[in-house]
Amino acid sequence: SAGRDRYIQKTKTVCTYCGVGCSFDVWTKDRQLLKVEPGQGHANGISTCVKGKFGWDYVNSGERLTKPLIREATGFREASWAEALDLVASRLESIKAAHGPDALAFVASSKSTNEEIFLVQKFARQVIGTNNVDNCSRYCQSPATKGLSQTVGIGGDSGTIHDIEQATLVVTVGSNTAESHPVLATRIKRAQKLNGQQVIVFDLREHEMARRANQFIRPKPGTDFVWASALAKFILDNDLEDKAFLQERVNGLDEYRESIADYTLAYAAAETGIPEATLEALARQIAAEERVCILWAMGVTQQCGGSDTSAALSNLLLVTGNYGRTGTGAYPLRGHNNVQGAGDMGAMPDQVSGYQKITDPLAIQRHEREWGITLRPEKGLDNTEMMDAALEGTLKGLWISGEEMSLTDANVNHLAKGFEALDFLVVQDLYFTNTARYADVVLPAAASLEKEGTFTSTERRIQRLYRVMEPLKGTKPDWEIYQAVAQRLGTNWAYTHPSDIMTEIARLTPSWVGVTYERLEGYRSLCWPVKEDGTDTPLLYTDRFHFPDGKAKLHPATYKPRQQAPSAEYDLHLNSGRMLEHFHEGNMTFQVPGIVSKAPDTFVEVSRELAAERGIQSGQWVRLVSPQGSVKVRALVTGRVQANELYLPMNARHAEAAVNRLTGSQGDSQTNTPAYKDTSVRMELLPEVGDN
Numbered sequence: 001s002a003g004r005d006r007y008i009q010k011t012k013t014v015c016t017y018c019g020v021g022c023s024f025d026v027w028t029k030d031r032q033l034l035k036v037e038p039g040q041g042h043a044n045g046i047s048t049c050v051k052g053k054f055g056w057d058y059v060n061s062g063e064r065l066t067k068p069l070i071r072e073a074t075g076f077r078e079a080s081w082a083e084a085l086d087l088v089a090s091r092l093e094s095i096k097a098a099h100g101p102d103a104l105a106f107v108a109s110s111k112s113t114n115e116e117i118f119l120v121q122k123f124a125r126q127v128i129g130t131n132n133v134d135n136c137s138r139y140c141q142s143p144a145t146k147g148l149s150q151t152v153g154i155g156g157d158s159g160t161i162h163d164i165e166q167a168t169l170v171v172t173v174g175s176n177t178a179e180s181h182p183v184l185a186t187r188i189k190r191a192q193k194l195n196g197q198q199v200i201v202f203d204l205r206e207h208e209m210a211r212r213a214n215q216f217i218r219p220k221p222g223t224d225f226v227w228a229s230a231l232a233k234f235i236l237d238n239d240l241e242d243k244a245f246l247q248e249r250v251n252g253l254d255e256y257r258e259s260i261a262d263y264t265l266a267y268a269a270a271e272t273g274i275p276e277a278t279l280e281a282l283a284r285q286i287a288a289e290e291r292v293c294i295l296w297a298m299g300v301t302q303q304c305g306g307s308d309t310s311a312a313l314s315n316l317l318l319v320t321g322n323y324g325r326t327g328t329g330a331y332p333l334r335g336h337n338n339v340q341g342a343g344d345m346g347a348m349p350d351q352v353s354g355y356q357k358i359t360d361p362l363a364i365q366r367h368e369r370e371w372g373i374t375l376r377p378e379k380g381l382d383n384t385e386m387m388d389a390a391l392e393g394t395l396k397g398l399w400i401s402g403e404e405m406s407l408t409d410a411n412v413n414h415l416a417k418g419f420e421a422l423d424f425l426v427v428q429d430l431y432f433t434n435t436a437r438y439a440d441v442v443l444p445a446a447a448s449l450e451k452e453g454t455f456t457s458t459e460r461r462i463q464r465l466y467r468v469m470e471p472l473k474g475t476k477p478d479w480e481i482y483q484a485v486a487q488r489l490g491t492n493w494a495y496t497h498p499s500d501i502m503t504e505i506a507r508l509t510p511s512w513v514g515v516t517y518e519r520l521e522g523y524r525s526l527c528w529p530v531k532e533d534g535t536d537t538p539l540l541y542t543d544r545f546h547f548p549d550g551k552a553k554l555h556p557a558t559y560k561p562r563q564q565a566p567s568a569e570y571d572l573h574l575n576s577g578r579m580l581e582h583f584h585e586g587n588m589t590f591q592v593p594g595i596v597s598k599a600p601d602t603f604v605e606v607s608r609e610l611a612a613e614r615g616i617q618s619g620q621w622v623r624l625v626s627p628q629g630s631v632k633v634r635a636l637v638t639g640r641v642q643a644n645e646l647y648l649p650m651n652a653r654h655a656e657a658a659v660n661r662l663t664g665s666q667g668d669s670q671t672n673t674p675a676y677k678d679t680s681v682r683m684e685l686l687p688e689v690g691d692n
C-alpha cells in the first residue's frame, strides 16, 4: 500500500543477470534501491558479483517506456493500453484469417518468468494454433540441450554447483566462467584452493580462469570435438575406460567406437594444435580422476558442430563413468537468468513444457484435456527460420518479448531486411530498443523487480521472486499483457496471479508435477524433476538415464569443421563473448551509471604480436570488416589473446559496434544456432587516435 511504501522494505528476489541464479534480499524505500544482500539460497552465500550487487538502477532509468507506442506514417505516437492491445489482437486475428496460423510467430524472453514464458507458448499453440515459438537459447545453449538429449536424455546440468565443488577435476571448455558466471567461478576457485580440486581450462583466450587453472590449453578455434573424441578413443584403446559403468549403464559402445576410429592422437594433434603428449596425459588424467565435471558454454555451442561437440563431451564422461555421482557430470552453463526456464516451459517449436515432444501421445492427451485443442504434430519455425520465412514472405507477423534480436542474432544486416519485410511486428520491452525501431506496436513491460514469478537457474533450480516494487506506472508484467490479448481473442484465460499459472504448469508437465508456490516459499527452491510429493532431484542419473530402458547412449560422432576459416581477404579469426560488467547486448547494464563509469564502452582485443606487426596501439580506432558488414571500435592491446586472434565483447554500447554486424548466417547443423564464433575479419587502421 502507499502507506507502507514510505518505509524501508526488504524483499527476496532472484538475480536477473546470469544463469547462476543467485538469490538475495533487496532493501528499498519506495522505488529507491538501498542495498542488495546475498541470501540464503543454495547458489549463493559468498557474494554477488558486480552485476548482482550494483546492476539494478536500470529499473529506474529515465529511458524506461511508460506508454505503448503505435507506428504511424510519420513515426511513433503514444497510445493507451486499450488501443494498443486492441490493435495487436485485431492484427493477429486478421493475419491468421488471411494467411493461416503459421503466418504468425512468437519469441519468448529468457528474462521473463517461467509463468510468462509458459503463456507465450500457450498463446501460440492454443490461441493462434501454431508451433512457431522459440526463445533465445537458440542463440546459445540449444546445441548443448541437443547433445545431452542424445546421450543422457535431459538437456540440463547433471547436478548443482555443490556437485561441481565436489569434483576432483573440473574441465571447462569455451567458458569465460569468471566473467560470465562469476559466483560459480568463485566456488570453483574456492574448491581449488581448499580441496585441491584440479582445473583444466580449454579456451582461445587467457582469461582469469585460464590463468588460475592447473592447466590451460589453447586448441585451434572450433576443434573441441576432435580432442574430446581422440581422448575417448585413447581411453578405450588403452583399457582405461570404466568397464562396469559402460556394461551396466550405457548402450551403443560398438557403433561409437567405430565412429571415432580415425581420431588418433596424431590426427587430433594436427587438427587441434595440442601436442600429442599433452593429449595422452589428459586422457590418462581424466580416466584416472575420481570425479570429473565438464562445464561448457558458448565457445562450444556457437559453432557449426555445437551439438556434435556437446555430445562428444558427454560421450567422454560416459566412457569414464562420470555421471550419476556427486562431483561428476555435464554442465552447460546457461547465460540468461531464465534461459533454462525458457526451454523448460516449452517455448520451442517442437516441444511443449518439460521437453515433451509435440508428437508424444500422452502430451497430446494432456493438452487436449487442459486447453481443448489438439497439438499440431508439425515442428514450427525456430528463430533463424522465422527470419528466413519473413524474407520469403510466408511469415507476416511476429511478437518479440524482451529480446534484442536486432543486435543479438547473427548477421544483423540480413535480419533487418527480415524485420522490414514483416506486415506486423510487436516488440515488448523495458526500453525503446534497437529492435523496437522496426516495430508496429511497442508495449512497455514491467521489470523483474516489479513482479512475482519463478526463474530456473542453470542447476535446474526453480526459485521464486517477490515483488520488490510496484510496476512503474504505465508498464505491465508480460503475463498480464498476453492474457489481455488472449481475452480479446475470445479465450477464457482468467489468471489472477502467477501462482495460478504454475498450477497449470504442474498439471501439464510431468517433471514439474510437484512444483507449488508453497514449496518455493521464501528461500526454498526445487530442482526439477519434482515428484508429486515435492521430492526434487538436485543430482540426475543416480540410478537411471532418461531413456525408456534407463541406459545412456554413446552418440556416434561427426566432426563439422568451421566454415569461415581465415582467408587471404579476411585474415584474422574473430572471437566474441562477455565482459564482466555488462550483460549481453548491454540494454540493461548500459543504463547503470556505476557500471558505465567502470566499463564505458566496448573494444577489440588485439594480441601483442599482431599489434607490433601492424603498429597498433591501445585506444586506436580500427575498422573490422567481414563479408557481412563492418564495425568501428577501439583496439586494446593485451596478452589475453594470441597471434591472429581478435576478441570483441558482445556488449556494445552503440549498435554501430555490435559484433553481429560481422557474424555470418552459418549455424549448428542440428539446431540452427548461429556459429557466432566461426567468423573471420580483416582489420583496417583508422587515422584518428584518441577521443571520439
Ligand code: SF4
Residues within 6 Å of the ligand: 015, 016, 017, 018, 019, 020, 021, 022, 048, 049, 050, 051, 052, 053, 181, 182, 183, 184
Ligand atoms: Fe547475478 Fe550471475 Fe552475478 Fe549471481 S553470478 S549475482 S546470478 S550475474
